[in-house]
Amino acid sequence: MEEKEKDKIIIDSLVKSIRRLVGVIALMLFSMIIITLFAIYQPDLTALFKKSKSEIHAEQNKKIEYEKWQNEKKLKEELSTYWSAADINSIPPDSNIKSQIEYGQELIAHTAKYLGPNGSVAKITNGMNCQNCHLEAGTKAWGNNYGAVFSTYPKYRARSGKEEDIYKRINDCIERSLNGTALALDSKEMQAIKSYIEFIGKDVKKGEKPKGSGIFELPYLDRPADPVKGKELFVVKCQSCHQANGEGLLAADKIEYTYPPLWGKNSYNHGAGLYRMSRFAGFIKYNMPQGATFQNPLLSDEEAWDLAAFINSQPRPSKNLSADWPNIAEKPVDHPFGPYADKFSEEQHKFGPFQLIADEKKKNEKSK
Numbered sequence: 244m245e246e247k248e249k250d251k252i253i254i255d256s257l258v259k260s261i262r263r264l265v266g267v268i269a270l271m272l273f274s275m276i277i278i279t280l281f282a283i284y285q286p287d288l289t290a291l292f293k294k295s296k297s298e299i300h301a302e303q304n305k306k307i308e309y310e311k312w313q314n315e316k317k318l319k320e321e322l323s324t325y326w327s328a329a330d331i332n333s334i335p336p337d338s339n340i341k342s343q344i345e346y347g348q349e350l351i352a353h354t355a356k357y358l359g360p361n362g363s364v365a366k367i368t369n370g371m372n373c374q375n376c377h378l379e380a381g382t383k384a385w386g387n388n389y390g391a392v393f394s395t396y397p398k399y400r401a402r403s404g405k406e407e408d409i410y411k412r413i414n415d416c417i418e419r420s421l422n423g424t425a426l427a428l429d430s431k432e433m434q435a436i437k438s439y440i441e442f443i444g445k446d447v448k449k450g451e452k453p454k455g456s457g458i459f460e461l462p463y464l465d466r467p468a469d470p471v472k473g474k475e476l477f478v479v480k481c482q483s484c485h486q487a488n489g490e491g492l493l494a495a496d497k498i499e500y501t502y503p504p505l506w507g508k509n510s511y512n513h514g515a516g517l518y519r520m521s522r523f524a525g526f527i528k529y530n531m532p533q534g535a536t537f538q539n540p541l542l543s544d545e546e547a548w549d550l551a552a553f554i555n556s557q558p559r560p561s562k563n564l565s566a567d568w569p570n571i572a573e574k575p576v577d578h579p580f581g582p583y584a585d586k587f588s589e590e591q592h593k594f595g596p597f598q599l600i601a602d603e604k605k606k607n608e609k610s611k
C-alpha cells in the first residue's frame with residue numbers, strides 16, 4: 244500500500260512535468276509561427292497609429308483654408324481703418340452745392356468729354372481722364388485717391404519751392420499728367436473740381452493723412468529696376484489693353500479712352516508724378532492689371548518696379564522743368580533729372596537702387 248502510494252505520487256509529478264513541457268513547447272511553436280508570419284508579411288505596425296494619406300491631405304487643406312480666411316479677415320479689418328469718401332447723397336437734393344460737386348465728379352471721371360481734344364467746354368488736355376490715374380473718381384483705397392487733399396492743403400511743396408493750394412495742385416496735374424493748359428481759377432470747371440475734392444475729403448482732420456490715401460509706398464528693391472524684364476512683363480500682362488505701341492485704345496466715340504495711353508504723344512509728360520518710378524510702381528501694385536485691389540494684388544513688388552522701369556523709358560511729351568525743385572537737395576530720390584546735391588548718378592536716381600540715396604538724404608537733412 245505504501246509502495247503504491249509512492250508510485251502514484253511519482254507518476255503524478257511526472258505527468259505534471261510532461262504537461263508543463265508540452266505547454267512550453269506549444270508556446271514556443273506558437274511564437275515561432277507568429278515570428279515567421281511577421282517576417283513574411285512584415286505588417287507596418289506603425290501604420291496603425293499613423294493617419295492615412297487622405298486624412299493628412301484633408302488636414303493640410305483645412306489649414307490652408309484657415310490661413311486664407313484669417314488673411315482675408317486681416318485685410319478686411321485693415322481696409323475698414325482706411326479712408327472712405329464722404330457720401331454725396333448726404334447732401335440735400337436740388338442744392339447748388341450738390342450740382343456743383345456732382346459736376347466736379349463728372350469732370351474727374353470723364354475729363355476728356357469736356358476738356359480733351361474733342362472736349363465740349365475747351366480743348367486743353369491730352370484726352371486722358373483724371374480718373375484714369377485717380378481711380379473711382381479719386382475714392383479707391385491706394386488708388387491715388389484724394390483722401391489727404393482737403394486735410395493737407397495748402398502746403399509747402401518742394402517741387403515748386405512754394406506753398407501750394409488745391410487750385411495749383413489741380414492745375415499741376417492738368418499741365419503734367421494731362422499735358423495740357425491750366426484752367427482759369429474762377430472757371431466753372433475748376434470750381435467744380437475743387438468743390439468735389441474738398442467735399443469727399445471733408446471728414447478728415449486737418450493736417451492728417453489717412454491710411455490708404457494716395458499711392459502706396461512700395462519697399463525699395465536692392466537692385467536697379469530692370470526695363471528688359473519690364474518689357475517681357477508688359478507684353479504678357481499689360482499689352483492686351485494698353486496696346487503693343489503703349490498708346491492705349493480710344494472708345495468708338497473717339498472722345499474718351501477705353502484703355503488710356505502709357506506712353507507716346509497723348510500720355511503724361513516728363514514732369515508728371517507717374518514719371519517718378521516710386522509713384523508708378525506704387526500705383527500699379529494695387530491697381531493693375533485692371534481688377535487688382537489692395538486685397539487682391541496681381542503683381543509682385545519686383546514686377547511693379549521692373550514695369551515702371553520699362554514704361555518710363557518709352558518716349559513721351561517733355562516739359563520745361565527748369566523751375567522745378569529750386570532747392571536741389573529737396574529732390575526726391577527717384578527724380579530722374581540732375582543736377583543733384585548728392586554724388587549718385589542720374590541713372591541711379593532713375594532706376595535705383597534707391598536705399599543708399601535715401602539714407603544719405605536723411606543723413607544730410609539731420610545734419611542741417
Ligand code: HEC
Pocket residue numbers: 351354371372373374375376377387388389390391392412413416417420421436440457458511515516517522
Ligand atoms: C497720368 C496720371 C494722372 C492723371 C491723368 C491725373 N493725375 Fe493727379 N496725380 C497723379 C499723381 C501720380 C499724383 C501724385 C501722387 C503722390 O505723389 O502721391 C497726383 C496728385 C494729384 C493731387 C494731389 C494729391 C495729394 O494727395 O497730394 C491732386 C489734387 C490731383 N492729382 C488732381 C488731379 C486732377 C483734378 C486731374 C484731372 C484734371 C488729375 N489729377 C489727373 C497722377 C495723375
Ligand code: HEC
Pocket residue numbers: 372374375376378379477480481482483484485501502503504505511517526527531532533542550
Ligand atoms: C484689362 C485691361 C487692363 C490691363 C490688362 C492693364 N490695364 Fe492699366 N488701365 C486699364 C484701364 C481701363 C485704366 C484706366 C482706369 C480707369 O479709368 O478707371 C488703366 C490705367 C492704367 C494706368 C494709369 C493711366 C495711364 O494710362 O497712365 C497705368 C499707369 C496702367 N494702367 C498701367 C498698367 C500696367 C503696368 C499694366 C500691366 C501690369 C496694366 N496697366 C494692365 C486697363 C488695363
